[in-house]
Amino acid sequence: MGYVKEKLTPENCIRIQNDLANETPNNSELWQIQEHKKGPRPDRPTNYNTPRGELSTDDSWVIDKERNYYAARLTYVLELRTIVLFLDGEVYVLETEDKSRVLKPIEIEDVDKRKVVIAEAKAAIRVLYRGHYYFKEDK
Numbered sequence: 001m002g003y004v005k006e007k008l009t010p011e012n013c014i015r016i017q018n019d020l021a022n023e024t025p026n027n028s029e030l031w032q033i034q035e036h037k038k039g040p041r042p043d044r045p046t047n048y049n050t051p052r053g054e055l056s057t058d059d060s061w062v063i064d065k066e067r068n069y070y071a072a073r074l075t076y077v078l079e080l081r082t083i084v085l086f087l088d089g090e091v092y093v094l095e096t097e098d099k100s101r102v103l104k105p106i107e108i109e110d111v112d113k114r115k116v117v118i119a120e121a122k123a124a125i126r127v128l129y130r131g132h133y134y135f136k137e138d139k
Helices: 010-023 029-033 111-128
Strands: 004-007 047-050 053-056 060-064 069-074 082-087 090-095
Touching: 004 111, 010 047, 010 053, 010 069, 010 082, 010 090, 053 069, 060 111, 069 111, 082 111, 090 111
Parallel strands: none
Antiparallel strands: 004 060, 047 053, 060 069, 069 082, 082 090
C-alpha cells in the first residue's frame, strides 16, 4: 500500500502526542522547555504541543496503515523543519540544517537499521513534501 497523505485529525494529533511522550522521559530538558499536556492548546484548539514541537490539524501527515508507520511535521523553531517518523514502535526525529532543506544525519549505530530508517524517511518525505527535503549523501 505505501504512504498516503491525509489531513491530521484531533485523534491523530493525540496519537502523535502520546508516541512522543512515551519516547521522551518526563525529566528530560524537552519536557521542561515545552509543557506537555494531552489534547489541544487552550488558546489554539487546532494546535497540539509535544516535547519536540507543535503539530496542527491544519497540517497533513503520511501514514502506511498496513504497517502502522507514519511521518508528520512538527514546528518548534521556524528556521528548522522537524519531521517525526514512527516505525515499528520507535520514534525517529529528523531535523533540517538551519534554514535548509538538507536533513541532518540520523544517529543510529546499527548500519542496517540506519539504512532502513533512511529509506523509510525518504519514502515518507516523498509523499509528505514531494521530496523537497534530502540527506547530504543524496546530492
